[in-house]
Amino acid sequence: MDGLACPVTVVVPTRDEERCLTRCLDSVIGRGFDNIVVVDTGSVDKTIEIVDKYTHHGVQLSQLPWPDSFGEMRNSAIEIVGSGWIVFLDADEWLDEHSSEQLRRHLASLTGTRNSDRLTLAPIIKHVGREVTIEDVPRIFKADSGIRYRGAVHEYPVLRGTIDEPVDLASLDVVFHHDGYDQAVVNEKSKRSRNLRLLNAARKDEPDNPRWLYFTVRDGLSTLDHAQLIDLCTALKDLSEQSPTTGDRLSARHYYRRALCIACQGLGTMGDWSTVHRFCEELDRIDQGNSPDAHYFRSVAELFNGVVTDSGLLRTIALRREDELLSASTIDPAGRHLDALIVAILRKIKSRSDAESYRALCEPWTDAFFQSSNLRTW
Structure with missing residues (x-):
């Protein structure tokens, strides 16, 4: 696929995301990604029903008990993916319509480069309604590297070893839109x-x-x-x-x-x-x-x-x-x-x-x- 030497999997973590999941999945299906995996940790709303409607588009569902830790949840998702590039896209985010091709092209150029196993990539995250843009949150790396998350909330990737080491970080000209900080959403959840x-x-x-x-x-x-x-x-x-x-x-x-x-x-x-x-x-x-x-x-x-x-x-x-x-x-x-x-x-x-x-x-x-x-x- 476009010369990629390893697959690209989009992972969407969910728990009661019926408000926004359709928008999120619509932004990635049919965009050339090898796999799209929804990792659900106990939704009781219509989240699972929504995912079921996308199975004919190749969207896969993996259900896990909530571990009371976002870091552990993401690490479980990494194990599920196993290999290739993993792209974490939260359910209250959606990929900019022009970004999927850019993302695959960037990853193709990085595959096999020196030190790619310790490299994390930060997309441009635009917070809708807040006029805030974040460009230093790592979301993309190789699932079969030694990179794993640390922390129950506001988790961060590290290079696992006897002593955890900081990962390398590079900015990526790919836009994720996000509306999860809308006050109504914050209060509801x-x-x-x-x-x-x-x-x-x-x-x-x-x-x-x-x-x-x-x-x-x-x-x-x-x-x-x-x-x-x-x-x-x-x-x-x-x-x-x-x-x-x-x-x-x-x-x-x-x-x-x-x-x-x-x-x-x-x-x-x-x-x-x-x-x-x-x-x-x-x-x-x-x-x-x-x-x-x-x-x-x-x-x-x-x-x-x-x-x-x-x-x-x-x-x-x-x-x-x-x-x-x-x-x-x-x-x-x-x-x-x-x-x-x-x-x-x-x-x-x-x-x-x-x-x-x-x-x-x-x-x-x-x-x-x-x-x-x-x-x-x-």
């Missing part, structure tokens, strides 16, 4: 409470793995209290100085930096601006004194406390032009958060018309402090 339960278990099993602390901050922000937020960030700081070996491509320092930004959002809404300023000092230390994210949180604090200056506006404009600095932003590498900041400062020290003129040129920004680039009032 109780994703947040499920994730936090699994993360608590992961933290007990691996207390020195910074990934589980970071995702606890991220997923639990709306439920964590003030002390819990600070304790988690403190623990991450300690781990960032120890550099534990977890087989993760990302370091404890990386997770600490990201957690600080998320914690600043939560602490700001709680009104604890003094801790926000302290965490901003940490961000500046990590980014060697020039963190656009630290500037963002300090400026938001000034806006809410009525202290806005021309120099603050000029500094924000200067940072907005620093593409290299912004590319490492945890908040938004596209710089929309700084655009919203410029709009708010213009409104305070210039005029509403100046602010609206600039806002019209920018993509809107929404977070804990802004709604469509308008500063929230509390």
Whole structure:
């Protein structure tokens, strides 16, 4: 098939996915893939009925008991596939109509290349309705390599050995669309409470793995209290100085930096601006004194406390032009958060018309402090 030296299998994990499974399967059947396997872990809705309607298209069903671990579920799917390229496509995702040919062509060119057995590929995942694109989540690799997943939730691939090693990662110009973060979907499937339960278990099993602390901050922000937020960030700081070996491509320092930004959002809404300023000092230390994210949180604090200056506006404009600095932003590498900041400062020290003129040129920004680039009032 198109010169492929090994087959390509699309794996779709499911559990109660009647809302979106048809769309997912329609995006991959008849697109030249060797196998399409739905791995179901206990659906009680119409998921299995939907799969049955696709068996004449070659879609296969494998049913497994839910192991209470996404990592174990994916590893079981890898064993089912056995060999060749495996492409994990979640049920709430669908392959862009132009991407199937690109995907098969890319895999054909990579088959047999040096170190392909430790290579993972990250498609472009576009989150519909959130204007967010993720390009660093590994989803594609060889099933007969030593790559397996680690973790009950927010699982990550490692090269299994006596000590797990980080995998190699390459970006792939192939688009997966995703709508699973739509708030109605999150609420219906109780994703947040499920994730936090699994993360608590992961933290007990691996207390020195910074990934589980970071995702606890991220997923639990709306439920964590003030002390819990600070304790988690403190623990991450300690781990960032120890550099534990977890087989993760990302370091404890990386997770600490990201957690600080998320914690600043939560602490700001709680009104604890003094801790926000302290965490901003940490961000500046990590980014060697020039963190656009630290500037963002300090400026938001000034806006809410009525202290806005021309120099603050000029500094924000200067940072907005620093593409290299912004590319490492945890908040938004596209710089929309700084655009919203410029709009708010213009409104305070210039005029509403100046602010609206600039806002019209920018993509809107929404977070804990802004709604469509308008500063929230509390």
